[in-house]
Amino acid sequence: MNVRRRISTAALAGACGLALLTLSACSSGATGGGSGGKLRVTASFYPMEFLARQIGGDHVEVSNLTKPGVEPHDLELSPQQTGQLGESDAIVYLKGLQPAVDEAVAQSGVKNIADASAMTSLEEHGNEVDGHHHGHAASGSDADPHIWLDPVKYAEVAKGVNATLAKADPGHKADFQKNTDALVKKLDGLNADFTKGLKNRASDTFLTTHAAFGYLAERYGLTEEAINGLDPESEPSAHRIKALHTVAEKHHVSTVFFETLANPATAKALAGDLHLKTDVLDPLEGITDASRGKDYFGVMRANLAALQKALGTK
Secondary structure: OOHHHHOOHHHHHHHHHOOOOOHHHHHHHHHOOOHHHOEEEEEOOHHHHHHHHHHHHHHEEEEEOOOOOOOHHHOOOOHHHHHHHHHOOEEEEOOOOOHHHHHHHHOOOOOEEEEHHHOOOOEOOOOOOOOOOOOEOOOHHHOOOOHHHOHHHHHHHHHHHHHHHHHHOHHHHHHHHHHHHHHHHHHHHHHHHHHHHOOOOOOOEEEEOOOOOHHHHHHOOOEEEEOOOOOOOOOOOHHHHHHHHHHHHHOOOOEEEEOOOOOOHHHHHHHHHHOOEEEEOOOOOOOOOOOOOOOHHHHHHHHHHHHHHHHOOO
16 A cells, blocks of 8 residues: 555645655655656556556656566566555456456556456357358457457547556646557558558458467458467467368468467478468567567557558569
8 A cells, every 4th residue: 555645635735835856756746656757557468558657758767567578468476576566546447358467457456457358348259160250249258358459449448547657646737648549640640551551452361370360360351260268378279280181272372370479389280281381470468579569559650551461462
């Protein structure tokens, strides 16, 4: 529990006026922020961190619970991280992606919480070859959480994060709004580039080791065939491999995609079997030196280029 939190704003302001408190307490102001009076925001993993930084700008100090290179689904929190979560002025997370985070957030006692899963509609995306993989999620438990890979849904989440930050720090509401408008405009541009860039294509189907691209596929009329479902570490069955052979032949698939954080062995073995190329399609769950871009937009444009190549766009 943050002791400063208990001091009422009025008392804090009065005490600052009397210079009874040290300068650092005064500068942190009513937001209870860290250094320089910034709003302390804890983000669950990279796509949430990116939104918090883009929207919060100079007014926030953002920490990410998922370190670069860590597969977010597997995240375990240290007692220190759990404590830090409770000290935040605001939390930005995506419920249903990281069980450890969901539990810690529920117990954190923090008032200003942005849950991305509540800001856009979630759907179920299976990984079956039979094509019945669209449909709306009835319960949150097996909904596909990878909404950030659809720029349109990500923009909806950005607007929700904006509202949470404005509530946590009303004094900077106008700046947050300006930053959000700029970000949404860039996401609209990205959406337009994907729509245009994937228009004339030889194939609609792509194979990937991680079923992260269901929303992206649906947005642009593509079919994602995942080798092993929503869990990037599980191994596909012989039956599944056989089905994928058939799909690859039928739909003129040229490429098997693997991702940057998980082991590419399965993709490479499958590609060898099918005489296909391999390439990277990045689910953007974290940015590392191996990423094909410095940030969300850079990596998404690299994904678009990889899809264009694989799908034979003209």
